[in-house]
Amino acid sequence: MTAFPAVLFDEAHSEAWTIRREVAESMNPAHPDDNSYAEAAGALRRLGHTVRAHTEGPITPAVLDGCDVFVVAHPSAGRWERTTGVGSPVFSAEEIDALEAYVAGGGGLIVLAEHEQEKYGSNLGELLARFGVTVEHTTVQDPGNCHNTVATWVLGVPTAQAVTAQAVTGPGGVAQDLLAEVGRACFYRAGTLGAPAEASVLFTTSGAADPAGAPLVAAVRRGRGRVVVLADSDLFGDDSIRDYDHEKLWGNLVTWAARVPEASGAARASRPEVAEEFGRLKAAVERLRPLQAKDGSVTGDHDEAVACISEIVDGVARLAPHFPHDAEYLDAVMKDFRAWVAAGLGKPDFLDSLNLFHPDAQRIDGLEHLVVFPMYTQNGNPDRNVEAVWIRVVWPDWLAELEAGGYDNPMFVPITFVDFTSGYDTNSAVLFPETVVVRQTPPRFTWGGIFCDREAARFRRVSEAAAATLKLELPPDAARLLASQDLAQDTFVLWDLVHDRTHSHGDLPFDPFMIKQRMPYWLYSLEELRCDLTAYGEAVKLEAAGVPHARYVQYAILFDRLFRFPITGERVRNYDGLGGQLLFAYLHRQGIVRWTDNRLTIDWSRVADGVADLRGEVEKLYRDGIDRSKRAHWLAAHELVATYVEPDPASVWKQGVQALPAEQKAMVDAVLPDEFPLSMFYEALRRKLTEVVESTRGIRA
Structure with a gap:
């Protein structure tokens, strides 16, 4: 099972x-x-699917093994059609049994039938009967609703059934809209279907057709698997797939039918002997933790601390041979621990070992590192405790090629957890060198690690809960993103690559790393949002260039920004939350996102344009800011945010420059802790999802 579906096309x-x-x-x-x-x-390969043909022999469990979708496209006797000339159009009883068991076990089946189905000499009827579907022996005619005035080239009528409470439901109760971005489809010489009551009928003939209102496409669930049946096979042929919305429909149907990914993606310990030794190291680190003060110095039992550090050093020494590429760094770590003890266990100093740790120089997929430092963990433990983290680098070939081909980011190191001490049993999802306790800050930092497994896992949990709570029906590929940890991890790696480098690109009127400066917090909100809007735009370009993960980056940015960011963390200068509030408010103002009848709907076809328009407004603010004073830029930024997100009624900034103090520090002090409070929509969502958000603390893939 891989992140992208494996499709097997029957030609035997x-x-x-x-x-x-x-x-x-x-x-x-x-x-x-x-x-x-x-x-x-x-088209499927551009979506990331692997596609191959089954060219000879019967369909057996062995043939179907490893296949996520099996496609049967109009088997026929040679008397009626030009065919592959291989095998018989009649499936044996054993083959039908194998396909039924395959679907029951979670496999996907796509069957494309034809008009006057019975004449072709196949037994598709026997196969489809196992799933409660029949193909009627007819040819639909609809002269008033047809393509190119050909009465038998009928335009199907999309049904509301695909986008209502009867929509096909995926894991976790998330509804899927199989007709997302699909409005029209033509069926060329089609039959009609008989579908069971539990089926989702996606297209029917029109009320004026003969026969009228009859199903043309049906989606059925059987056991753990899914079946899609179409009453025409021509609409996805080379001469028709670019007509109307056929290509999008094809991608939706195959992606929905594909086997649901199993939970995976965790960087599990594959070396038991290392795991056992790391467990002993963890125990020593945790015994030292309560003996340390906030700055990392030892204020507890000195002798006990020395004993713990001795165990830590011994543990590192025993583990070092398992990480030979880190030998010089680990040797320096042990020296820094000994020097700390010799200096009396005051504030630690691990500059020497930090200077020798360079994961940026070893971006090799699957390479593991042992990281031991006194450090705080961002969004986690604020104290400078000793932490031990066993990490694994994520650097697939496709990402390395992108980074080398125009998305250069030499400092970026995507990683996953293998194991960690309690400083990472928190919301922290980064490993940054600036968090390590040192005697002086190095001239520059050369790397930054981001835990894509934690990012992906919490994104999936919160987004799935939000979609279910808001009754949002997802396109099949978006639903697959929430179902697959592997796919989500790769998605976040690409998102992080582009986002991270954007901080130093573009028209920048100020230091992009202004979190260290004293400024109103919405400036940082806009900077983080600018990077995400840019990443979204780049993902649109990459999707067009054939990078399959890029489509999923767009969903990830949209869902994380709309659903998780605004309701996560305290409402005190919550800059990430405000960025999400602004994106939602902007898209809502444009009618792209709608909250009506207690149901959230998204016009998927307009999202990219909406994101691009907001990005344009932010970039204009930045470009104009180059010619503005700092105070003027701050006010302009507040005005941009306030155009879409209502400030607190008590806001002094809302009243304009005449109400603000002249002195810069006093202006910043006048910012309310929650200058832009949550809307009623987000207040309600936060109440409903508080437990879900809290459950992501320390989450493992």
Whole structure:
């Protein structure tokens, strides 16, 4: 099971379609498009799916093993269609049993039937009967609702059933909209379907068609698996897939039908002997913790602290051979611990070992590091305690190629947890060198680690709960993102890569790392949001360039910003929360996000434009800020945010420059702790999801 589905296209039962273009050209030299699904296969590959053909032999459990979606596209006797010429259009009883068991076990099945189905000499009826679906022997005609005035090229009518309470539901109760961004589809010489009561009928014939109001596409769940049946196979052929919204419909159906990813992605300890030794190291670190003061110095039992540090040093020494690439650094760590003891256990100083730790120089996928420092953990433990963290680098080839090909970010090190001490049993999801206790700050820091596994896990948990609470129906690919830890981790790695580098790119009227400066907190809100809006825009470009993870980055930015950020943390200068509030308010003002009838809806086709428009406003603020004074820029930034997010009625800043003190420090002091309070929408959402958000503390993948 991988993050992206594996699709197997049957070509061993005399099918009239093939995903191999050269075979289609052999089948139909004059018009290969009429027998080719090569474009359909290419569309799936652009989504990240792997696609291959089953070209010979019966369908068996072994053939289906490792396959997430199995596609059967119009098997036919050679009398009626040009076919692959391989096998019989009749499935054996054993093959039908295998497919039924495959679906029951979680597999996905896509079946494309035809008009006048019974004449083709196949037994699709027997196969589909296992799932309660029938194909009626007819040819739909609809002269008033057709393509190119051809009465048998009927335009299907999308049904409300796909986007109501009857929408097909995924893991965790999240509803899916199989017609997301799909409005029109043409069925060329179609039959009709008989569907069971529990099926979701996605398209029907029109009320004026013959037959009228009959199902054309149905989605059915059986056991743990999913089945989609269409009454026409031409709409996804090479000569038709770009008509109307066919390509989007095809991607939605295959992605929805695909086997739901199993929980995985955790960087589990694969070396038992290392795990056992790390457990002893952890125990020594935890015994030292209560003996340390906030600055890391030892104020408790001195002899006990020395004993704990001796155990820590011995533990590092025993673990060091398992991390040979960190040998010089780990040797320096042990020296720093001994020097700390010799100096009387005052404030620790680990500058020498920090200067030798360079994970940025070893970005190798799967490489593990042992990290031991006195440090605070951002958004976690504020005290400078000793922490031990066992990490694993995430650096897949596709990411390395992107970083080398225009998204340079030499300091960025994506990592996952293998194990950690209690300073990371918190909300912290980063490992930064500036958190380590040192005698003096190095001239520059060369790396920053971000735990993509924790980011992904908490994103999935909160987003799924928010979607269920708000009754938001998700496109199938968005639902898959919430279901797959592996996919979410890779998504966050790409998001972080682009976001992180954006801080030093663009029209910057100030130091982008202004969190260290004394400024109104909405300036940092806008900076973080600017980086995310930029990452979203870059993801749109990367999706068009064929990077499959880029589509998921767009969902991740949207959902994390809208659902998790505003309701996470205290309402005291919550800059990330405010960025999410601004994005929601802007999209809501534009009608892209709607909260109506206690249900959230999103116009998915307009989100990218809405994000781009807001990005344009923020970038104009930045560009104009280069020519403004600091005070003027602060006021302009407040005005931009206040245009969409209502400030507190007691805000002095809301009253304008005439109400503000002239002195800069006093201006900052006039900022309310919660200058831009949560809206009633977010107050209600926060109450409902408080326990979910709290449950992500210390979350492991």
